[in-house]
Amino acid sequence: MISRNIFDNISPLDHRYSLREEEFNQYSKYLSEGAKVKYQAQVELALVKALAKGGICSQAVVEEVEEAVSALTPEEVYQEESKTRHNIRALVNCIQKRVSKEAKPYIHFTTTSFDIVDTANALRYKVATEELILPKLKKLEEILMEIALREKDTVQVGRTHGQHAVPITFGFAVAEYVSRLGNKIKDVKESGTDLRGKIAGAVGAYNASHLFFEDPEAFEADVLAELDLKASTHSTQIVEPEYLTDFVHNLISCFGIIASFSDDMRHLQRSEIGEVGEYFAKDQVGSSTMPHKRNPINYENVKSMWKAFMPRMITLYQDQLSEHQRDLTNSASSRFIPELIVGLLSSVNRLIRVCQKLVVDYDNMEKNFDTNKEMIVAEPLYILLASYGHPDAHEAVRILTLEAEKSDKNLRDLIKESKDLKPYWEKFDPRQREILVNPDKYIGIASKKTEKVVEYWKSELGI
Known part of the structure; x- marks a missing residue:
């Protein structure tokens, strides 16, 4: 069979983003071409087991x-193909x-190709969800939780529209992503573990299996039970595409969340902001020509990977369309779903490594x-004035x-002079005046809300 140096491969997923042997081995167990063949063979075996029963x-x-x-x-298999x-x-x-002559007739008995293909894909993506995708997402979620709790009292200026708003805490800012990612982890689990298979024949009407089984749907259920899968409610030659579409949508949505987090962290590393930083190794270089630079390359990489894979969701939506009982227009496009999963996991693993060493510049x-x-x-100030009846x-x-901007006086001085x-x-109570004197106290329940969010998602996700 073909053997290549990885640097002769075309996809960056092979020669650049899967260089860590442990990660590559994890991905290939479920998502490689070899894995696909293995899972297809497992479906053929499940078929024979159900026939024997x-x-x-x-x-x-x-x-x-x-x-x-x-x-x-x-x-x-490829040589035979x-x-x-x-x-x-x-x-x-x-x-x-x-196998023997006696066994040969029962291989692929009553099934069509996409009974095997769709069922095998459902199986491997389901197992990958349980054993690979969810553990990785939960690991990142756990690290974000740790950061949120650690920084729950670290006052930070809030920002809306790129402008300074009112105070929050840095932990509260991170808790946003704890919540968003937590919601999507639940969706990934639900959709990834509910992928469906089929043993319904060439057009989904059980034409062939009905020759031998009075209840071919029960036979289908028996085959799929061997694989811990359920049947699609209605199949043609293919499984209803929405199960897979929803699963991939949830993965892409996860990708969008970590890209948004990465973009926030990237902007917080701008020279004029400098509130957080990536860990920079002793021999690491930030620029080929500017030795002083420390670029936020990891967060930028996550956003860049999202840009590469997010548009592929359009292909999944297009794959919902199949002419009558099936055409071949999803045959090639569906083969690239493993790349999308690897792209996401590569970025999740990158964030796990980077966030474990996140540096916060408290002075800045x-x-x-x-x-x-x-x-x-x-x-x-405006809300308090209104509460005491100012029209x-x-x-x-x-x-x-406007007056404060033109003078050296603050709003407290100006209101007392007016x-x-x-x-x-003079009507404000001591607590209200305290907030106006010390704006860093005006953080609402940011700290408590951070704790509440983290505790909720710990409970929901079993972390």
Whole structure:
């Protein structure tokens, strides 16, 4: 079979983003071409097991097929396909070559190619969800939880529209992503573990299996039970595409969440902000020509990978369309779904490594907050004025902010100098005045909300 140096491969997933041997081995166990052949062979074996349970063939046939399947290699299947020009027929031929004449008739008995293809894909994506995707997503979620709790009291200026808003805490900012990712982990679990298979024949009407079974749907259920799968409610030659579409949509949505988080972290590393930083190794280089630079390459990489794989969701939506009982327009496009999964997992693994060493610059966070802390009190000031009956509090404070910008005075000084506003100031209670004097106290329940969010998702996800 073909053997290449990985650097002769075309896809960056092969020669750049799967260089860590442990990660590559994890991906290939479920998502490689070899894995696909293995799972397809497992469906053929499940078929024979169900036939034996129904008295159609003997247990000896099952044992023969089991041995044949265990010895099967993707190389021999591909070699056979070079003659058949049909991948599933090649798979069937290779299994039949390894069994007796008595066993040969029961390989692929009553099934069509996409009984095997769609069921095998459902099986491997389901197992990958349980054993690979969810553990990785939960690991990242756990790290984000740790950061959120650690920084739940670290005051940070909030930002909306790229402008300083009112105070939050850095932990509260991270808790946003704990919640968003938590919701999507639940969706990935639900859709990934509910992928469906079919043993319904060429057009989904059980034409062939009905020749032998009074209840072919029960036979289908028996085959799929061997694989811990359920049947699609209605199949044509293919499984209803929405099961897979929803699963991939949830993966892409996860990708969008971690890309958004990465974009936030990337902007917080801007020279003029400098509130967080990636760990920078001793010999790491930030620029080929500017030795002083420390670029946020990991967060930028995640966003870049999202840009590469997010548009592929359009292909999945297009694959919902199949003419009548089936056409071949999803045959090639569906083969690229494993790449999308690897792209996501590569980025998740990258964030796991980076976030474990996230550096927070507390001095810069405080400095940036202090830049506009006197203006930040405009919101609580206007709300307090309104609560004590001022007829146009927002406009009054807006005018004060303009005066403050032109002078060295803060809003507190100006309100006490104003004949119209000073009586309101005197009505404020000590706690209210404290917030106006110390804007870093104006963080609402950011800290408590962070704790609440983390505890909720710990419980929901079993972390």
